[in-house]
Amino acid sequence: MREQAMVLNTNPLQRIPGVAVMLVLLCVVFSLMTPGFLTVPNISNVLVQSTILLMLALPMTLIIMTEGLDLSMGAVLTLTSLIVAIVALATGSLLLGLLAAMAVGILFGTVNGWLVAVVGIPPFVATLGTLGMAQGLSLIVSDGQSVVGMPAAVRGVYSGTLGGVPLPIVLALGSYLVFHGLLYHTRFGTYIFALGGNREALKFAGISARRLLILVYALGGAMVGLAGLLMTARMNSGHPTAGLGLEFDAIAAVAVGGTSFERGNGWLLGTLLGVVTVGVLRNGLNLLALPSSIQVASVGLLVIAALFVDGLRSRS
């Protein structure tokens, strides 16, 4: 199985069909069913709304490639978003808010990585524990209330443009390029492939798997801090349940994008397409006037279907 995974790594094009076909299919179906779907404002809307998800899904891809999982992302996102709001409100400085949020994100990521790599707790339970902690801290720092009255600059992060392109898209694409470069063009990226696929080789190469794992989770935390800024800007406030369940959409995007949960086999472009697929699915169901509860259930079914297909693939 491991050998097979390494072969797949060298030929990721093999995976294009799954997620790309699904995306095109969804677009065709929604275009036929609702006139509002295939319009420039709506497509732009889908893309802008997908930016926060992409910022979680990129590091989630790396984490899943190490045979890990981070269930705490949504709860930590809520916390970092609140911190951006609280610091921006107190100091008037967006930058200080972002720095504080990223610091908290990195702290949570480091704790997750430490629990997984050093203590040896299975990732889904370790991050379930930190999920509870972040959820509790969100309630405590916000006292269960929304944080409102943001400085004008906060809103500008979400509604502003850079050379005609919405700022969130610029940030998200920038993040994608950084992650792409990191995963495919640095030694760090090679080690991550090795972490999931061939840990022995890492050991022989004298690389500390522990430090690497902590780094991967901490990187995730930093991205959650950055996503917290976008979240606060999007809602123009901090809300104690803002990021609830968003880790699930991120895991869904990664799974749909063809990254395997068991074979250390990841594909970043697939995750990008997966994020858009989840965004299109939610947007289309929304345009069809289906409640958000149905959207949540559909994303759940999407994940189970993707994992089923992945299971079939790994057996063949």
Add this chain to the structure above:
Amino acid sequence: MTDISKPIASGRMLLSDEMIQVFYRLLAAFLICAALTILTNSFFSLGNILNVLRQASLLFFIASGLTLVVLTGGLDLSIGANVAISACVAGTVIHQTGSPTLGVLTGIGVGGAVGMLNGVMVTALRIPSFIATYGMLWVLHGITYWYMGGETMHGFPAGFRQIGSGYFLGLPIPVYLLLVFLAIGTIFAQRTTWGQEIYAIGANPVAARLSGIPVARRLLLVYTVSGAMAGLASIIFLARLNSAEADIGESLTLPAIAAVLIGGTSLFGGLGTVFGTFVGALILTLVLNGMNLLSVNASWQPLVTGVIVILAVWLDMKTRRRAA
């Protein structure tokens, strides 16, 4: 409390090991009680102690089925959402038909059916259990919110409400149910062939399959039982709260997992007891009750539960000499 997954020769040693593990936990529960008696005036009263026991029973029902899943080396993250959907469907049935019996059967049936679907995903589709049940969590969550449409169901027959809030000979009814299921669970896990096979699957799935245990069928059973217990818990919640809402189960999954892990069941499968889970549920309930009595803001509860989950796993890994 024999751990039957191990060869008979080492049975004696493991018997004492398991008992020591449970003994430590009972001691911890006792120390928490002593501390709370000293720190607060209201802890050591009959009313509060019965309240703690009732709360612990509710947690135990969900956590007991989960214990079996964890014993096989799996996890069921969908139990909280399962409680919610079972409660809402059972509530509708009681409202429509006026028959509590039919409602109870529906609740357990829906819970069991969801559990069976989990089992099918894990066995036939070979999806890792934590991610399969995590997907199921959100599917159920969505369906329940859509089904309820933001409504709350109120007002169930007085006879039905007795299941959750009634007393018999001075003890809350859920406590009697607790004793019954504690006995059934312990006998099933420790004294039946199927129970032994569950331990064996958790200890070493490959060896279990090679020794002729029908692994897939046992796993299917375990996930179904876990779901059915969530269904039973939903009935008791329904009867206790006298209302059903879509968000009824949201805060239950983490405490249930905490109870199992505090109780000494190993996340890696094959080690642990149903009785330990009862003690785990008791400890967690005592901590949360104590925080309440010490007027700590309820916002702190998920934080503390999260810390306890991680501490419990860490302690378990430190104190247990793992055979495998």
